[in-house]
Amino acid sequence: MPAFKPETSIFKDHDVLDEEWTPETIQGRxxxxxxxxxxxxxxxxxxxxxxxxxxxxxxxxxxxxxxxxxxxxxxxxxxxxxxxxxxxxxxxxxxxxxxxxxxxxxxxxxxxxxxxxxxxxxxxxxxxxxxxxxxxxxxxxxxxxxxxxxxxxxxxxxxxxxxxxxxxxxxxxxxxxxxxxxxxxxxxxxxxxxxxxxxxxxxxxFTAYDADELEDILRDRAEKAFHEGVIEEGVIQRIAALAAKEAGDARLAMDLLLEAGETAVRNGTTKVTEEDAMNAQEQLESNWVASAIKAISLQEQLALATVLTRDCEGKSPTRTSDLYDRYCNLCKELAREPSTSRQMREHLNELAFQNVLNKHERNRGVEGGRYYEFELEPDVEAMLTAAHRIESRIFDDVFVNEWTQKAIRNKQADDDRLEFLSAPISEQN
Ligand SMILES: Nc1ncnc2c1ncn2[C@@H]1O[C@H](COP(=O)(O)OP(=O)(O)OP(=O)(O)O)[C@@H](O)[C@H]1O
Ligand SMILES: [Mg+2]
The missing domain is CATH 3.40.50.300 (P-loop containing nucleotide triphosphate hydrolases)
Incomplete structure (x- = not known):
């Protein structure tokens, strides 16, 4: 028997879920x-x-x-x-x-x-x-x-x-x-x-699609893309809800449906389940974050890892000046040369530009002036899984730290270690 044989159990027409495919009817617009x-x-x-x-x-x-x-x-x-x-x-x-x-x-x-x-x-x-x-x-x-x-x-x-x-x-x-x-x-x-x-x-x-509109779009595509009875009850609704919550993006909804179908193929099953849909979301998020991390510089990875430690504690968003202290401590911990605070601000801005971080502008009125706070865009879990997957040196070094391990497990890092990371640099030298 040849080493390759066509998949016939799940997909009737796989290409229908491709971005290039032109739908015959437009739903919900x-x-x-x-x-x-x-x-x-x-x-x-x-x-x-x-x-x-x-x-x-x-x-x-x-x-x-x-x-x-x-x-x-x-x-x-x-x-x-x-x-x-x-x-x-x-x-x-x-x-x-x-x-x-x-x-x-x-x-x-x-x-x-x-x-x-x-x-x-x-x-x-x-x-x-x-x-x-x-x-x-x-x-x-x-x-x-x-x-x-x-x-x-x-x-x-x-x-x-x-x-x-x-x-x-x-x-x-x-x-x-x-x-x-x-x-x-x-x-x-x-x-x-x-x-x-x-x-x-x-x-x-054009506003973002709501879950009902996405459901209509998905049902129309699913009918053409999958064999009858392959998609289990609840899958389309689940994917529509996920995509509506993310950004109301039909492309994402279709990618999720495609990934769910491919997961079923990989698992050798004959049905696409809600679990496949959930896994598809994790997989896509992790793919996206992994390629984002791969694309950034080492210094930007350090800046990102710094924000990650704050998010692990559930204490984000964090002000730039507080992040800088923590960043310097992290660099010290990992025996890396830190950038200046101006460069670090640029790293954070670049990460926000790449959508890996969210940037919030705060205004303290006439007296306090304007400042910025940053937090992770993806979930902490998605960030950690992706970083682990691509075997980033920086993230791996952070991972092996006892305090991060604990933070990952408890979302609550070890107090002493965090105190060290948060303390102003002057007090540590
Ligand atoms: N109302 C709809 N009915 C059927 N398919 C849709 C509908 N809206 C979007 N799609 C499908 O979703 C995908 C994304 O749509 P489209 O490319 O038109 O988005 P866009 O607003 O142009 O996004 P971008 O800003 O990223 O270019 C395409 O595969 C398109 O066929
Ligand atoms: Mg477009």
């Missing part, structure tokens, strides 16, 4: 779709399109709903003989307005069967001139859709130029509109007033 539809209607009327800013947290259906509605819009345009072109891109991380303009231009050229331009070697003005020429040659209504626009590091030019191209006489024959999609609303704060006002002209907000 009726109100939003109605509003979005209304915003796109001018296109079919042959009027100037609205500039739309769609925002909402990750996994709330911004991309999938946009793609589905734009497909409907194209169908409508064809039925009513409206000259419509849609250019949709996902903005790359740290890209500039120039790089985004090149990407839009090349997408437009490819759609028209033309060769793309090189990504470097032109001035920004050259690229915009080529874009205007192409736009005028196409004519009709052209929608530029920029997904994940918050990835652009300097978006002002692109957000200013495209919507005003006609008014500024760069373009004569076409009506232009932009749809900008972001999971960060505050991204608009740093825009120039003109770009901001264009973008905020027509806003659409």
């Amino acid at each position: 009726d109100k939003e779709i109605e509003t979005y539809h209304e915003y796109l209607q001018p296109v079919i009327n042959g009027w100037k399109p609205k500039n739309i800013f769609l925002y909402g947290k990750t996994g709330v259906g911004k991309t999938v709903v946009t793609e589905s509605l734009l497909e409907d819009l194209e169908e409508g345009a064809e039925a009513y003989d409206v000259d419509l072109s849609i250019v949709m891109i996902t903005c790359d991380n740290q890209s500039t307005s120039y790089q985004t303009a090149v990407k839009l231009l090349n997408q437009l050229l490819r759609q028209r069967g033309k060769s793309p331009v090189p990504t470097t070697g032109y001035s920004q003005q050259d690229i915009f001139d080529k874009l205007w020429a192409e736009i005028d040659a196409i004519g009709g209504t052209i929608l530029f859709v920029m997904d994940e626009i918050d990835n652009i590091s300097s978006p002002d030019d692109i957000l200013y130029q495209i919507p005003r191209a006609r008014k500024n006489n760069y373009v004569e024959n076409a009506r232009l509109g932009i749809i900008a999609i972001s999971n960060d609303y505050s991204f608009t704060e740093d825009l120039s007033p003109k770009a901001k006002s264009t973008l905020r002209e027509t806003e659409l907000h």
Whole structure:
């Protein structure tokens, strides 16, 4: 018998749970779709399109709903003989307005069967001139859709130029509109007033999914992905509740369902159980934390381990200055050279930026001023399991410490050891 044989007991169509898979029906977004539809209607009327800013947290259906509605819009345009072109891109991380303009231009050229331009070697003005020429040659209504626009590091030019191209006489024959999609609303704060006002002209907000909405999404997928009767009663509800509690993220919900199914396959069982769902959550959380820890520097790991010791005691969030004392003590304990307090603050900020820590701003009024407190983002257990799994030197050193072991067991560390860690450094030297 061959060493590999296909799995046939659990999954009917595994790919249905893949991020790339496009659902036939969108669940739980009726109100939003109605509003979005209304915003796109001018296109079919042959009027100037609205500039739309769609925002909402990750996994709330911004991309999938946009793609589905734009497909409907194209169908409508064809039925009513409206000259419509849609250019949709996902903005790359740290890209500039120039790089985004090149990407839009090349997408437009490819759609028209033309060769793309090189990504470097032109001035920004050259690229915009080529874009205007192409736009005028196409004519009709052209929608530029920029997904994940918050990835652009300097978006002002692109957000200013495209919507005003006609008014500024760069373009004569076409009506232009932009749809900008972001999971960060505050991204608009740093825009120039003109770009901001264009973008905020027509806003659409997708809220996080609640457990009922996630359940509908999951049921629809599960029916296609799994053989009948494989998913035990309660699994979908449990996963929907878990994902709703986390962030109301449909991607996470689907990942959990996939992981639960794969757990059942690994265990050689014929049913996906609630226990598989719970294990899936732990597994995903641990995977995420493990890759986050792997990606940070040694000094950042030390800063993270410091916060972990506070969380083990159940005494977080902790003020930066208190963490620094503890951090120095931990470094001393582990025979590592500590960073300066300013560097340590930077480590903490970086960890918060990576979502490994939560950062809270506190304000003590006029007298006390402003300060920050930090705590772990994941559960202490998830952090400990992940750190252990990846065999981080820093965390392993912390683990072997008697006080951490005790903290892990009791979530209450040994008083003497903690006193040592918490004491101001001056008292220990
Ligand atoms: N209402 C829904 N019905 C069916 N599937 C959905 C729905 N919402 C989201 N999904 C699915 O969940 C996953 C995430 O959705 P999507 O990519 O649209 O999220 P997003 O808001 O664009 O997230 P991000 O900000 O991370 O890009 C996709 O696989 C998508 O097919
Ligand atoms: Mg998206």
